[in-house]
Amino acid sequence: MKAPFGVILAGGLATRMGGGDKGLLTLGQVTVLEHVIDRLSPQVADLALNANGDAARFSQYGLPVVADSIEGFAGPLAGVLAGMDWAFEKGADRIVTAAADTPFFPSDLVPRLLFAAESEGMPIALARTEGGRHPTFGMWPVSLRTDLRQALEDGVRKVVQWTDRHGTAMADFPTGRFDPFFNVNTPEDLAQAEKLVETV
Secondary structure (H helix, E strand, O other), rough: OOOEEEEOOOOOOOOOHHOOOOOOEEEEOEEEHHHHHHHHHOOOOEEEEEOOOOOOHHHOOOOEEEOOOOOOOOEEEEEHHHHHHHHOOOOOOOOEEOOOOOOOOOOOOOOOOOHHHHHHHOOOOOOOOOOOEEEEEEEEHHHHHHHHHHHOOOOOOOOOHHHHOOOOOEEOOOOOOOOOOOOOOOOHHHHHHHHHHHOO
Protein backbone atom coordinates (compact mmCIF):
# COMPACT_ATOMS: atom_id res chain seq x y z
CA MET A 1 0.00 0.00 0.00
CA LYS A 2 1.24 3.47 -0.88
CA ALA A 3 2.00 5.84 1.97
CA PRO A 4 -0.43 8.76 2.13
CA PHE A 5 0.59 12.34 1.45
CA GLY A 6 0.88 14.68 4.42
CA VAL A 7 -0.59 18.14 4.90
CA ILE A 8 0.26 20.43 7.81
CA LEU A 9 -2.66 22.72 8.66
CA ALA A 10 -1.42 26.24 9.37
CA GLY A 11 -4.34 28.28 8.08
CA GLY A 12 -5.77 29.48 11.41
CA LEU A 13 -5.87 33.05 12.71
CA ALA A 14 -4.10 32.39 16.06
CA THR A 15 -6.31 34.90 17.87
CA ARG A 16 -5.45 33.58 21.35
CA MET A 17 -1.76 34.05 20.58
CA GLY A 18 -2.33 37.61 19.39
CA GLY A 19 -2.32 36.78 15.68
CA GLY A 20 0.49 35.65 13.40
CA ASP A 21 1.70 32.12 12.76
CA LYS A 22 1.85 29.89 15.83
CA GLY A 23 4.00 27.45 13.88
CA LEU A 24 6.74 30.05 13.52
CA LEU A 25 7.14 30.52 17.27
CA THR A 26 10.43 29.24 18.64
CA LEU A 27 10.32 26.09 20.76
CA GLY A 28 13.68 24.89 21.95
CA GLN A 29 16.21 25.56 19.20
CA VAL A 30 13.75 25.50 16.27
CA THR A 31 10.22 26.59 15.40
CA VAL A 32 7.09 24.73 16.43
CA LEU A 33 6.48 24.04 12.74
CA GLU A 34 9.89 22.42 12.40
CA HIS A 35 9.00 20.01 15.19
CA VAL A 36 5.81 19.13 13.28
CA ILE A 37 7.68 18.64 9.98
CA ASP A 38 10.25 16.41 11.67
CA ARG A 39 7.50 14.18 13.07
CA LEU A 40 5.29 13.96 10.01
CA SER A 41 7.70 13.85 7.07
CA PRO A 42 9.09 10.33 7.81
CA GLN A 43 5.54 8.96 7.88
CA VAL A 44 4.30 10.26 4.50
CA ALA A 45 5.22 10.03 0.82
CA ASP A 46 5.15 13.80 0.23
CA LEU A 47 4.40 16.85 2.36
CA ALA A 48 2.73 20.23 1.89
CA LEU A 49 1.76 23.13 4.12
CA ASN A 50 -1.72 24.62 4.10
CA ALA A 51 -1.51 28.34 4.84
CA ASN A 52 -3.04 31.58 3.63
CA GLY A 53 -1.41 34.91 2.86
CA ASP A 54 2.17 35.40 1.72
CA ALA A 55 3.70 31.95 1.21
CA ALA A 56 7.21 33.42 1.28
CA ARG A 57 7.21 33.47 5.08
CA PHE A 58 7.52 29.68 4.98
CA SER A 59 10.21 29.55 2.28
CA GLN A 60 12.89 28.28 4.68
CA TYR A 61 11.08 24.93 4.93
CA GLY A 62 11.13 24.13 1.21
CA LEU A 63 7.56 22.81 1.20
CA PRO A 64 4.79 23.56 -1.28
CA VAL A 65 2.28 25.94 0.30
CA VAL A 66 -1.37 25.40 -0.64
CA ALA A 67 -3.95 28.04 0.27
CA ASP A 68 -7.63 27.57 1.07
CA SER A 69 -9.89 27.73 -1.98
CA ILE A 70 -12.91 28.58 0.21
CA GLU A 71 -13.15 32.27 1.11
CA GLY A 72 -13.19 33.69 4.60
CA PHE A 73 -11.09 31.41 6.85
CA ALA A 74 -13.53 28.52 6.82
CA GLY A 75 -11.57 26.53 9.40
CA PRO A 76 -9.62 23.27 9.25
CA LEU A 77 -11.95 21.59 6.76
CA ALA A 78 -10.92 24.19 4.18
CA GLY A 79 -7.32 23.18 4.81
CA VAL A 80 -8.21 19.53 4.41
CA LEU A 81 -9.83 20.36 1.07
CA ALA A 82 -6.78 22.33 -0.09
CA GLY A 83 -4.62 19.34 0.82
CA MET A 84 -6.92 16.94 -1.01
CA ASP A 85 -6.79 19.09 -4.16
CA TRP A 86 -2.98 19.23 -4.01
CA ALA A 87 -2.73 15.47 -3.49
CA PHE A 88 -5.22 14.75 -6.28
CA GLU A 89 -3.08 16.70 -8.76
CA LYS A 90 -0.11 14.53 -7.75
CA GLY A 91 -2.01 11.24 -8.05
CA ALA A 92 -2.33 10.41 -4.36
CA ASP A 93 -5.43 8.67 -3.03
CA ARG A 94 -5.38 9.93 0.56
CA ILE A 95 -3.85 12.48 2.86
CA VAL A 96 -3.02 12.66 6.54
CA THR A 97 -3.31 16.03 8.25
CA ALA A 98 -1.54 17.41 11.30
CA ALA A 99 -1.88 20.79 13.00
CA ALA A 100 1.04 23.20 12.75
CA ASP A 101 0.81 24.12 16.44
CA THR A 102 1.05 20.59 17.91
CA PRO A 103 4.76 19.78 18.33
CA PHE A 104 4.58 16.47 20.22
CA PHE A 105 2.06 14.38 18.27
CA PRO A 106 2.87 10.65 17.97
CA SER A 107 5.56 9.46 15.60
CA ASP A 108 3.29 6.54 14.69
CA LEU A 109 0.30 8.73 13.80
CA VAL A 110 0.02 7.54 10.20
CA PRO A 111 0.24 3.76 10.71
CA ARG A 112 -2.33 3.95 13.52
CA LEU A 113 -4.73 5.99 11.38
CA LEU A 114 -4.30 3.55 8.48
CA PHE A 115 -4.88 0.55 10.73
CA ALA A 116 -7.99 2.10 12.29
CA ALA A 117 -9.55 2.91 8.91
CA GLU A 118 -8.82 -0.51 7.45
CA SER A 119 -9.80 -2.56 10.49
CA GLU A 120 -13.11 -0.70 10.88
CA GLY A 121 -13.78 -0.41 7.15
CA MET A 122 -14.21 3.37 7.31
CA PRO A 123 -13.08 5.96 4.75
CA ILE A 124 -11.91 8.50 7.34
CA ALA A 125 -9.89 8.04 10.53
CA LEU A 126 -9.35 10.56 13.33
CA ALA A 127 -6.98 10.54 16.27
CA ARG A 128 -8.46 10.18 19.76
CA THR A 129 -7.13 10.27 23.30
CA GLU A 130 -8.84 10.23 26.70
CA GLY A 131 -9.55 13.93 26.12
CA GLY A 132 -11.64 13.20 23.04
CA ARG A 133 -11.26 13.39 19.28
CA HIS A 134 -8.54 15.47 17.62
CA PRO A 135 -10.17 16.39 14.32
CA THR A 136 -7.17 18.15 12.76
CA PHE A 137 -5.26 14.84 12.97
CA GLY A 138 -6.93 12.59 10.46
CA MET A 139 -6.67 10.50 7.34
CA TRP A 140 -8.86 11.58 4.44
CA PRO A 141 -9.59 9.90 1.09
CA VAL A 142 -9.03 12.27 -1.81
CA SER A 143 -12.14 10.81 -3.45
CA LEU A 144 -14.30 12.81 -1.00
CA ARG A 145 -12.96 16.19 -2.08
CA THR A 146 -15.98 17.10 -4.23
CA ASP A 147 -18.31 16.19 -1.37
CA LEU A 148 -16.24 18.25 1.07
CA ARG A 149 -16.18 21.26 -1.25
CA GLN A 150 -19.97 21.16 -1.49
CA ALA A 151 -20.31 20.84 2.28
CA LEU A 152 -18.09 23.88 2.82
CA GLU A 153 -20.04 25.86 0.24
CA ASP A 154 -23.21 24.86 2.12
CA GLY A 155 -21.78 26.34 5.33
CA VAL A 156 -20.42 23.29 7.15
CA ARG A 157 -17.49 24.32 9.36
CA LYS A 158 -17.15 21.76 12.16
CA VAL A 159 -14.95 18.82 11.19
CA VAL A 160 -17.01 16.18 12.96
CA GLN A 161 -20.23 17.51 11.42
CA TRP A 162 -18.84 16.43 8.05
CA THR A 163 -16.90 13.31 9.07
CA ASP A 164 -19.89 11.81 10.88
CA ARG A 165 -21.77 11.75 7.56
CA HIS A 166 -19.23 9.40 6.01
CA GLY A 167 -18.24 6.99 8.75
CA THR A 168 -15.16 7.62 10.84
CA ALA A 169 -12.75 5.23 12.52
CA MET A 170 -10.99 6.25 15.71
CA ALA A 171 -7.28 5.68 16.24
CA ASP A 172 -6.71 5.66 20.00
CA PHE A 173 -3.48 7.00 21.45
CA PRO A 174 -2.31 6.75 25.07
CA THR A 175 -2.05 9.98 27.01
CA GLY A 176 0.98 9.17 29.15
CA ARG A 177 2.45 12.14 31.02
CA PHE A 178 0.55 14.56 28.80
CA ASP A 179 -1.80 14.49 25.85
CA PRO A 180 0.44 14.04 22.76
CA PHE A 181 -1.95 16.30 20.83
CA PHE A 182 -1.37 19.19 23.22
CA ASN A 183 -1.25 22.32 21.09
CA VAL A 184 0.21 25.78 21.52
CA ASN A 185 -2.74 28.18 21.60
CA THR A 186 -1.63 30.74 24.19
CA PRO A 187 1.60 32.15 25.62
CA GLU A 188 1.00 29.90 28.64
CA ASP A 189 0.86 26.86 26.37
CA LEU A 190 4.16 27.86 24.80
CA ALA A 191 5.75 28.11 28.24
CA GLN A 192 4.46 24.62 29.06
CA ALA A 193 5.79 23.30 25.74
CA GLU A 194 9.21 24.72 26.57
CA LYS A 195 9.25 22.60 29.72
CA LEU A 196 8.22 19.51 27.78
CA VAL A 197 10.49 19.86 24.75
CA GLU A 198 13.59 18.61 26.55
CA THR A 199 11.82 15.45 27.71
CA VAL A 200 10.19 14.11 24.53
